[in-house]
């Protein structure tokens with residue numbers, strides 16, 4: 001039994017089905033989850049035209065061919081296509097094609113191995129799992145408790161990715177990934193955007209230069225980036241009226257919409273966790289096979305956002321593959337391979353998580369930052385290089401701005417982290433992920449020759465710098 005048919009639940013169901021188990025998945029909204037309709041797909045559909053236009057503008061010759069701005073209506077229409085017009089028929093047929101049963105409704109645990117589903121027609125179905133129940137219920141946007149917020153109708157990531165119109169003025173609160181991506185998209189679509197960040201910079205979980213270069217890009221795109229400031233109160237007379245944010249510095253900021261991109265909360269508050277001895281509302285703590293800790297028997301799993309290991313679609317799908325294999329093996333009574341990088345251990349969650357932030361410039365990273373590695377007690381060396389000095393990058397864009405860093409574990413002789421910030425770097429990231437997950441010795445990496453003249457030649461420059 002899988003509760004939640006987001007990318008994680010769908011993949012987990014596919015894997016347990018492939019392992020020969022009958023599988024049913026319960027979904028209360030749309031099959032495909034947050035990612036397909038209000039997160040990855042619509043947001044990247046909004047952002048891709050921004051990058052395409054920026055690329056064309058960055059090169060003499062093609063720059064002269066760009067005569068206008070983005071066509072907002074066309075961008076929004078393409079976004080609607082990528083969100084399947086918020087209908088899940090396509091994903092439902094995929095579930096059918098792999099032999100997984102779909103049960104529509106709100107699922108709740110009801111003691112060990114039992115799930116009660118409140119169906120849309122007001123009925124109740126009780127389903128009992130022979131082997132396992134996997135919770136894949138994801139997250140919802142977390143709003144701060146502020147005076148006036150309930151009447152202010154703020155945008156969350158859902159409205160920011162699905163809005164049918166472009167607000168004239170948009171305030172974005174939060175300098176994390178959602179904040180910077182949505183500020184990029186809506187500014188390019190024509191909104192006057194102010195980004196309010198309570199800390200000192202953007203993207204605090206990445207190397208500091210990532211936030212700095214992204215802030216530079218946003219400012220160049222006309223976004224007002226304000227750091228060290230937070231919202232203390234909201235005032236809005238009606239949803240059709242502008243909203244006023246009262247700020248911690250005493251100022252006031254009026255806009256047509258305000259987006260809170262202030263993090264996520266797990267969807268575990270109405271899941272019957274109390275019936276199995278767990279507290280409702282928290283993140284689910286799992287071991288490396290994705291089994292929930294503190295539960296008797298080997299039947300309760302949690303994968304994807306809901307376990308807080310990594311709030312990314314690709315990591316959720318990875319966990320689904322690992323958990324599916326573990327559930328299948330346990331059902332057959334086979335021993336599990338739980339050693340690091342074993343078939344039943346989600347080791348990459350702690351060693352090699354890649355992420356691309358689709359801003360202009362793109363910022364992407366895998367593994368820990370230099371500071372995180374040092375804090376974890378590892379002896380590391382960070383090696384930096386200016387991406388603009390790489391021939392492939394200078395061909396990619398006139399006056400290319402970008403920077404790269406690798407973090408080398410000096411005791412183990414391989415890299416454990418890498419960060420690239422610059423246009424066209426997103427597709428470079430997987431090369432670093434392979435080096436990190438494969439623990440490729442630097443002496444061998446020296447023989448991995450990047451093609452000339454591509455941006456990938458950054459690898460050669462970084463290794464030369466490391467070797468002196």
Ligand SMILES: Cc1cc2nc3c(=O)[nH]c(=O)nc-3n(C[C@H](O)[C@H](O)[C@H](O)COP(=O)(O)OP(=O)(O)OC[C@H]3O[C@@H](n4cnc5c(N)ncnc54)[C@H](O)[C@@H]3O)c2cc1C
Pocket residue numbers: 003004005006007008009026027028029030031032033034035036038039040041043044105106107108136137138139157161178267270271303304305306310311312313314315316
């Ligand atoms: C704006 C935005 C952009 C993002 N962009 C990216 C990106 O580019 N790349 C990336 O890797 N990640 C991105 N993410 C993160 C990504 O969306 C999540 O990591 C991913 O959706 C997690 O998948 P999941 O299956 O664990 O949960 P979800 O996608 O949240 O799916 C959970 C499903 O469970 C259902 N559900 C919940 N409770 C119940 C219940 N009790 N009974 C039945 N069903 C239930 C929900 O309706 C939902 O369909 C983005 C997030 C946001 C907010």
Ligand SMILES: NC(=O)c1ccc[n+]([C@@H]2O[C@H](COP(=O)([O-])OP(=O)(O)OC[C@H]3O[C@@H](n4cnc5c(N)ncnc54)[C@H](O)[C@@H]3O)[C@@H](O)[C@H]2O)c1
Pocket residue numbers: 144173174175176177178179181197198199204230231261262263264311312355356357358
């Ligand atoms: N391209 C991608 O991979 C992508 C895109 C979007 C989202 N995501 C995932 O979705 C998750 C959620 O993204 P997010 O941006 O909502 O969360 P986040 O945790 O990345 O950023 C939230 C930011 O809001 C700030 N904040 C929190 N409370 C605040 C308050 N009251 N006032 C002002 N600022 C406040 C935090 O300091 C933080 O910097 C991320 O973990 C990310 O992995 C991924």
